[in-house]
Amino acid sequence: MNLQAVTIGQYFPGDSYLHRLDPRTKLIAVLLLSVAIFLPRYFPGYLLVALFTMIAVALSRVPVKFILRGLKPIMIFMAITVLFNAFLTPGEPLFQIGRWAITREGLVLSAVAAVRLVLLVVSASLLTLTTSPILLTDGLERLLRPLAPLGVPAHELALMMTIALRFIPTLVEEADRIMRAQEARGADFRSGSLINRAKGLIPVMVPLFVAAFRRADELATAMEARGYRGGTGRTKMKQLAFSGADYRAWAILVLFTVAVVGLRVTGRG
Amino acid sequence: MDESYIAVNQVSFAYPTADTTAEQIRLALNHVNLAVRPGEFVAVLGMNGSGKSTLARHLNALLLPRDGTVLVDGMDTREEKQLWAIRDRVGMVFQNPDNQIVAAVVEEDVAFGPENQGRPPEEIRQRVAEALAAVGMSHMRERAPHLLSGGQKQRVAIAGALALRPACLVLDEPTAMLDPSGRGEVADVVHRLNRELGMAVVWITHFMEEAALADRVIVMADGQVQLEGPPRTVFNQADQLRAFRLDVPPAVSAAERLRAEGVPLPEGILTLQELVEALCQLRSAT
Numbered sequence: 431m432n433l434q435a436v437t438i439g440q441y442f443p444g445d446s447y448l449h450r451l452d453p454r455t456k457l458i459a460v461l462l463l464s465v466a467i468f469l470p471r472y473f474p475g476y477l478l479v480a481l482f483t484m485i486a487v488a489l490s491r492v493p494v495k496f497i498l499r500g501l502k503p504i505m506i507f508m509a510i511t512v513l514f515n516a517f518l519t520p521g522e523p524l525f526q527i528g529r530w531a532i533t534r535e536g537l538v539l540s541a542v543a544a545v546r547l548v549l550l551v552v553s554a555s556l557l558t559l560t561t562s563p564i565l566l567t568d569g570l571e572r573l574l575r576p577l578a579p580l581g582v583p584a585h586e587l588a589l590m591m592t593i594a595l596r597f598i599p600t601l602v603e604e605a606d607r608i609m610r611a612q613e614a615r616g617a618d619f620r621s622g623s624l625i626n627r628a629k630g631l632i633p634v635m636v637p638l639f640v641a642a643f644r645r646a647d648e649l650a651t652a653m654e655a656r657g658y659r660g661g662t663g664r665t666k667m668k669q670l671a672f673s674g675a676d677y678r679a680w681a682i683l684v685l686f687t688v689a690v691v692g693l694r695v696t697g698r699g
Numbered sequence: 700m701d702e703s704y705i706a707v708n709q710v711s712f713a714y715p716t717a718d719t720t721a722e723q724i725r726l727a728l729n730h731v732n733l734a735v736r737p738g739e740f741v742a743v744l745g746m747n748g749s750g751k752s753t754l755a756r757h758l759n760a761l762l763l764p765r766d767g768t769v770l771v772d773g774m775d776t777r778e779e780k781q782l783w784a785i786r787d788r789v790g791m792v793f794q795n796p797d798n799q800i801v802a803a804v805v806e807e808d809v810a811f812g813p814e815n816q817g818r819p820p821e822e823i824r825q826r827v828a829e830a831l832a833a834v835g836m837s838h839m840r841e842r843a844p845h846l847l848s849g850g851q852k853q854r855v856a857i858a859g860a861l862a863l864r865p866a867c868l869v870l871d872e873p874t875a876m877l878d879p880s881g882r883g884e885v886a887d888v889v890h891r892l893n894r895e896l897g898m899a900v901v902w903i904t905h906f907m908e909e910a911a912l913a914d915r916v917i918v919m920a921d922g923q924v925q926l927e928g929p930p931r932t933v934f935n936q937a938d939q940l941r942a943f944r945l946d947v948p949p950a951v952s953a954a955e956r957l958r959a960e961g962v963p964l965p966e967g968i969l970t971l972q973e974l975v976e977a978l979c980q981l982r983s984a985t
């Protein structure tokens with residue numbers, strides 16, 4: 431395993447319409463879309479939501495294989511959901527396997543669950559594929575800032591994300607180095623039972639954690655030395671700004687939401 | 700006294716320990732005096748554990764003296780309301796370049812200090828541009844720090860301190876983790892800042908050749924200042940340096956041995972070049 435190949439998030443650099451949107455617009459859009467995905471009852475509603483997601487994929491100019499790659503980790507989860515729904519929903523039986531039956535109602539529910547899950551993951555992947563982690567952090571901080579009086583630690587969360595982004599590559603490098611040093615001394619991380627491999631990782635994790643705590647300590651001192659005193663009174667060099675593209679996106683989002691809700695309320699979708 | 704920018708007067712400090720058998724407390728700093736004048740380049744030498752870092756952390760109120768006072772630009776570091784003013788004036792760079800860079804993009808990291816000060820975005824931008832230019836890293840402003848070399852990371856860290864526009868830069872063994880070329884890079888940048896911007900520098904190191912370029916050298920041992928003076932004077936006290944377990948610069952020790960062998964070399968030889976010149980002169984004289 432080459433640890434260097436591990437990347438954070440899955441940003442796909444580009445200059446598409448979606449890339450150029452303000453991260454706040456995209457965050458809100460994903461939030462709306464994930465609610466909209468659960469609203470429809472009938473086919474026209476699903477079609478609308480699916481079409482909307484597909485148009486967004488097309489606008490992102492991210493190759494479809496990257497988007498599908500995001501679905502891989504949820505395959506098992508999806509299979510389980512589909513099977514459970516298919517077998518455990520009571521109704522008119524279609525096939526019989528032993529004393530288990532797949533029902534018509536079960537198949538419908540399975541399909542619905544699968545579609546919802548895929549749309550959900552695709553829309554969330556679109557956000558991270560078209561927004562650099564730094565902009566995502568900024569966007570999140572700005573969106574959460576109004577909630578700070580309610581006790582939402584907007585600045586602290588954003589700072590934690592920033593530091594994580596900064597240090598994940600460093601820690602990965604370090605883990606790689608320690609593993610290679612251990613391998614040179616005969617450690618084997620590739621073969622043997624899962625338990626043995628996990629045991630083999632202990633001599634890697636311990637020095638890594640010790641070093642990480644020292645790093646955290648030194649970083650805190652360095653931040654203090656540069657005048658860090660929490661989020662209050664702090665400014666940002668990079669200001670987020672909405673543009674024409676964002677205004678257009680808002681208009682489309684409003685129309686889309688009205689359509690989905692309308693279909694649902696009128697009982698047509 | 701009045702002309703010094705930083706004045707350390709009779710400062711003692713002990714780290715809190717688990718067992719508080721009062722009399723057994725080991726002083727990390729023991730009645731230390733130090734004055735840093737505006738625009739001066741001071742090198743601090745001393746073996747591990749001699750108290751160099753503890754002293755450094757007193758210079759911008761990361762640590763507060765147990766006894767004695769530290770004045771920065773006339774402000775007492777123990778007065779809480781001046782804390783941020785003091786940290787704006789004394790920038791600090793640490794040993795491990797990886798553990799002092801906060802952000803995942805070079806320019807965002809340099810912006811961290813002025814952002815903490817709450818400056819307007821336009822001004823932050825300008826400060827970041829200036830600071831990166833001063834360390835010769837403008838062309839890398841959009842890079843990810845973990846992809847830079849050690850010397851480059853350390854220059855980013857220096858830029859991060861410069862963005863606060865300090866009058867004094869304290870560097871705690873900034874070259875200890877770098878390869879020779881990185882060491883040269885960092886030393887060159889700091890000397891240029893000292894020369895061109897008149898920035899006062901406190902350079903903590905255990906490399907003799909780096910200390911040799913300072914205006915003044917301080918040698919610490921056991922939490923005390925043991926020797927102080929221009930590099931030439933300090934480094935020619937070879938026996939003393941050995942007593943504090945410091946390396947004697949190679950040229951000094953070579954000259955010492957040649958003298959012991961009866962070669963009539965003058966006192967005060969510091970660099971290899973000076974040694975070569977002195978030997979050539981001897982040769983042309985005979």
Ligand SMILES: Nc1ncnc2c1ncn2[C@@H]1O[C@H](COP(=O)(O)OP(=O)(O)O)[C@@H](O)[C@H]1O
Binds near residue numbers: 727746
């Ligand atoms: N965080 C700490 N807690 C307790 N003791 C410390 C701490 N840091 C340093 N010391 C002790 O203080 C003394 C001076 O350390 P330090 O200032 O780091 O020396 P130097 O930088 O010259 O190596 C040493 O004896 C060291 O063990």
Ligand SMILES: [Mg+2]
Binds near residue numbers: 751752
């Ligand atoms: Mg030290």
